[in-house]
Amino acid sequence: MIPIQNDTESHWSMELTQAIRSPSELLTLLQLAPHQLPESNNAEEAFKMLVPRPFVARMEQGNPNDPLLRQVLADNIEMTPVSGYSKDPLDEGNHTPRKAIVHKYKHRVLVITTGTCAVNCRYCFRRHFPYSNNQLAQREWDHVIEYLEQHPEVNEVILSGGDPLMLKDSQLSKHVARLNALPQLKRLRIHSRLPVVIPSRVNHELLAWMASSPLDIVLVLHSNHGNEINQEIAAKVSQLKQVGVTVLNQGVLLKGVNDSVKAQVDLSERLFAAGILPYYMFTFDPIEGGAHFDISVTEAQKLMGQVAEILPGYLMPRLAKEIPGQPAKTVLAPSLSDH
Incomplete structure (x- = not known):
């Protein structure tokens, strides 16, 4: 087990400051030699490594093909231009x-x-998003509220990023209080990977402001592989559900990570055992730098058809693709084999 570098139970922000930012440090922790992995200097320079130690602790030492490691370790193949892959694949x-x-x-x-x-x-569809032009200062939330007031047809707000749970609870509670006051809103949805990679993010403060909101809160976690789910996450999900939060999961089909029947079945089983309902499994968004993770829609449909032969319907995430310009996500039917 790879330890967190303090003697007492740490606050999530402390665990974040201790995150691994050096490929060489990560390889040392996982007992891997540099020659076991691809060249990555250029790709690492273009998109820096950041991976928390609680997530690293779930990686298999000595395994260069560990599915969690593959999601965060740079590869210079990312720097090779591929036709059809762009910096803004969802427009x-x-x-x-x-x-x-x-x-x-x-x-x-x-x-x-x-x-x-x-x-x-490494596969993030917003890895090239112009965040520097879209950071909200405290006072700029006025513009968000004003926009919502001008669009009374909007009944759900989705907090995304980046990761919205990177904000302090003191900030989040103020923003959510303003959303609570809008009579048109029914739901608040939060998309976050933080409780998966640093489970301690689900703390008393977060649970308190969630419990006090009159909105139906839906937390959509992001997990791609069953090895990401452990008992600590299950315990945190139990706390969330006790304050009325609906907890779902969405993942992305990634070559070499979860593109097998076993990986998909195991992910759904582990999610459900932890109190998390499988929601979406997305085909890959064609982001520049991520082509090596992609599998075709046909392959995805065939794979999920095989998964459907094993899992009950309530454990089957919807296979979906987000197509720019469409009024909703495109749900793809699994291809069922003939027997």
Whole structure:
């Protein structure tokens, strides 16, 4: 087990400051030699490593193909241009009517709360997003509230990023209090990977402001592999559910990480055992630098068809693709084999 570098139970922000930022340090912790992994200097310079120690602790030592390691370790293949892969694969730039607001779907508005994350995933579809132009200062939340008041058809706000749970609870509680006061809103959705990579992020302060909100709160976690889910996460999910939070998971199909029947079945089983309902499994968004993670839609449908033969329907995440310009996500039917 790779220890957290303090003697007592740490605050999540302390665990974040102790995150691994050096590939050489990560390889040493995992007992791997540099020759066991691809060259990565250029890719690492373009998109820096950041991976918390609680997440590293779930990686298998001595395994260069560990599915969690593959998600965070740079590879110079990222620097090779590939036709059809862009810096804005979901065309979010054309759906940003105001700073930090993405309004692609009529009844839902997404707010980019911060550009920072607790972990830098190599496949991230927003790895090139212009966060520096979309950071919300405290006073700029006035513009978010004003926009929502001007669009009474919006009944759900999605906090995204980056990772919205990177904000302090004192900040989040103030922002959410203002959203609570809007009579049109029914739900608050939060997309976060933080409770997966640093479970201690689910603390008393977070639970308190969630419990006090009159909105239905939906926390959509992001986990791609069953090895990411452990008992500590299950305990935190139990606390969230006790204060009325609905906890879902969405993942991304990634070559070499979870593109097998076993990996998909195991992920859904472990999620459900931890109190998390599988929600979406997305096909890869064609982000520049991530082509080596991609599998075709046909392959994805065939894979999920095989998974559907094993899992009950309530454990099957919806296979989906986000297509720019469409009024909703495109749900893809699994390809079932003939027997």
